[in-house]
Amino acid sequence: MPSLFVLANPKRFLDLSGAVLPWLAAATVLALGAGLTLGWRAPPDYQQGDSVKIMFLHVPAAWTAMMGYGLIAVCALFSLVWRHPLADVAAKAAAPMGAAFTFLGLVTGSLWGKPMWGAWWVWDARLTSFLLLLFLYLGLIALRNAIEEETRAARACAILALVGAANLPIIEFSVDWWTTLHQGESIFRAGGPTISAVFLWPLASMGIGYTLLFLTLWTIRIRTEIIERRARSLLLESAA
């Protein structure tokens, strides 16, 4: 715990993150570049042809979206229980990004689905859970924007994030249960359990790339938020 509070001082965070950021960005570009190249070079699947390669865009987006919500829940915990000063800022910065990745996951999932099932949307367990995750994100963003006072907005969103995080496994379970009720086995198996090595490398690389992308953008957004708040308080002080 103490080590995380090293980052509690906004100025120290700005200094540290400023130093780390270029490396993060470079690593992101490398990972994404490697992933895309490997993905492009991979042979087509005998069942799905080239369209299986959308998986390289879709699956990492899915992982990142879920990871995003997990991170927000952790920030919420830090904010409420340990009163970590930057936790609110981090959660606020992460929510729109998580929503964007979820949206990306839904769109790529839909694009992947069209050649496979002939429909732009199916009520598959994974896609439906995803849609609900998007709503959870939108709820967080809406609540944050609707409450005017900043500290109150931060705490309310923290409570909502924790309630959502606790509920999310139940929601996923219920959607899974619902699919077995109506459609039988889920037809959306990203590569399935026997994913061959030639697909594994690009997938892993894209996964790392997306995560790094999330972290890079997140760091940038947190920095921006800290600087904005500082500017605002300086303005208020000079006016008073």
Next chain:
Amino acid sequence: MSIAAITVTNLTGIRGQRVLFRGLSFRVAAGQALSLEGPNGAGKTSLLRMIAGFLPSAAGTIALGETSEAEERGRLIGWLGHHDGAKPQLTPREVLTFFAQLYRAEADVAGALAAVGLASLADLPCQYLSAGQKKRLALARLKLSGRAVWLLDEPLAALDADGKKRCGEIIQAHCLYGGIAIAATHEPLGIACERLVLT
């Protein structure tokens, strides 16, 4: 149950981004009334809400007798706020009976209504009462609460001359019996009290 004194030590109050007061200290002993004065926005309501335990303070302590924890303090307080808390569909008698039950206090509803001059309107739904009459109802409710410490926010607002007189008498009687009262007000309460001015 009476309290020896309200002790406020080194209190700093922040509202939004504004610092309302810093290092505020005062003491109100049993049997005393305090009139809290100051311009609008000075922080009178915020101070009352802090004492009541609704609003956390940025620094300093507040103690009611021995109790300093926020929600425990709340159990010792009778509150009269800006708004009258009178549901339009309920009658004064129903409002007072409910709060007496909620506060597990004595149920001399008729007596409380008589003391504020609302006896004749006891069974009329509150939507038909005037603002001054609802304020009297709030006073009656305060009287019924049986709490030792009274916090009043603009108690004289909307009251006519008779109402203000009754209000002063009720607060005075409360203090005479060993209670404490702090009232944020723009006009004189008409009773003997200490004054604290926030700027």
Next chain:
Amino acid sequence: MIALVLRDTRLATRAGGSAVLALAFFAAVATLVPLGVGADLRLLARVAAGVLWVAAVLAALLSLDRLFQSDFDDGSLDLIALSPLSLEAIATAKIAAHWLTTGLPLTLLSPLLGLMFGLPPQAIGVLALSLLIGTPSVSALGAIGAALTLSIRRGGLILPLLVLPLLVPAVIFGAGAVQAALDGLSNGALLLLAAFSVAVTCVSPFATAACVRLNLAG
């Protein structure tokens, strides 16, 4: 605590209260759907489970934004918060009162609507039972949403967005139970629904109280 439950119930059932509103909305939606999809009773029976459950959830949600708001606006919430009751007890009382004036009446009306949708008797029974078990979770989760949106001016609009995703398990299990009864199967839906309802109702007062505490500071 009973005093608070009774008072809220009385407020909701008097003129201008919310109990009748929920029933009317439920009936209205249940009437609109056949107008939209056609009067084929076989089709209606197949969609009845889902439609009626969704309609019930929406009807129960209607009055949620008023759960704390009206007491907050007229200063009663301050007074109630200062009573000997803890905020958690107050939250529980409010949830109970809300269920008594929305969930329970909706459950009682549901057999009639089930008939209108051509459901056979044992499915109607399961419908009523599922609503009885499931609607407390709507009140419980809704209370968290109501407490979160207390200080927002048009909070009533954002409340459904916050609460509906959280209620998905209730709708899935509730409607699933009715569907199973219709198909003559048995799945564990009612048990899952009961587990969800109990879990949510136990946890909600704490989350709700935390949100109310947050908003009392204003």
